Amino acid sequence: DAGITQSPRYKITETGRQVTLMCHQTWSHSYMFWYRQDLGHGLRLIYYSAAADITDKGEVPDGYVVSRSKTENFPLTLESATRSQTSVYFCASRGFGGDIQYFGAGTRLSVL
Amino acid sequence: GENVEQHPSTLSVQEGDSAVIKCTYSDSASNYFPWYKQELGKRPQLIIDIRSNVGEKKDQRIAVTLNKTAKHFSLHITETQPEDSAVYFCAASMTAGGFKTIFGAGTRLFVKA
Numbered sequence: 001d002a003g004i005t006q007s008p009r010y011k012i013t014e015t016g017r018q019v020t021l022m023c024h025q026t027w028s029h030s031y032m033f034w035y036r037q038d039l040g041h042g043l044r045l046i047y048y049s050a051a052a053d054i055t056d057k058g059e060v061p062d063g064y065v066v067s068r069s070k071t072e073n074f075p076l077t078l079e080s081a082t083r084s085q086t087s088v089y090f091c092a093s094r095g096f097g098g099d100i101q102y103f104g105a106g107t108r109l110s111v112l
Numbered sequence: 113g114e115n116v117e118q119h120p121s122t123l124s125v126q127e128g129d130s131a132v133i134k135c136t137y138s139d140s141a142s143n144y145f146p147w148y149k150q151e152l153g154k155r156p157q158l159i160i161d162i163r164s165n166v167g168e169k170k171d172q173r174i175a176v177t178l179n180k181t182a183k184h185f186s187l188h189i190t191e192t193q194p195e196d197s198a199v200y201f202c203a204a205s206m207t208a209g210g211f212k213t214i215f216g217a218g219t220r221l222f223v224k225a
Contacts, residue, residue: 033213042118042201042217043156058212059113090155099144099163099207103155 118216
């Protein structure tokens with residue numbers, strides 16, 4: 001589990017600000033994912049990536065941007081934060097040919 | 113796309129009793145069904161999974177059953193203990209060439225001592 005880390009763990013920002021959440025994994029996993037977790041909604045997929053420079057939208061991509069220039073990093077950017085983006089964000093990774101997703105510890109984001 | 117429904121949203125049982133959580137999925141192409149446990153303030157962690165070529169899988173007090181025809185799968189926890197109290201998520205995904213995992217909304221399990 002220490003192989004996938006998220007930073008920061010907690011973040012408070014204001015509406016309209018740009019925020020970037022970082023995700024780093026040391027397993028060289030091909031696949032990486034960003035989820036948001038809200039009460040009553042479980043885990044909803046925001047974006048995912050199959051490899052470096054390959055990303056695609058999930059269930060709730062609006063207002064978010066991702067990039068993956070290196071296999072080990074998958075940052076998530078909120079270009080202009082809104083209050084509705086207050087949530088807990090989880091990054092996850094999965095190896096090529098594997099099924100199991102491993103989650104990071106999460107980032108709790110509050111947009112005021 | 114895939115949709116996963118999970119019931120109940122809250123479940124309260126007495127210590128030692130069994131707990132059952134049920135999920136349904138919509139995409140018949142889904143072939144991998146993991147269950148995650150999330151304790152308060154922690155990350156989700158895989159507790160058991162099942163693939164579509166298997167009808168049942170057991171690991172100590174935890175078992176999962178899958179009915180592909182009905183698109184149902186269930187988690188069974190026997191002899192529940194207070195430390196089983198957590199939120200449980202089911203999920204469905206396609207492993208062959210796919211990588212999107214869709215989660216249910218979660219079940220909050222309370223085990224009363």
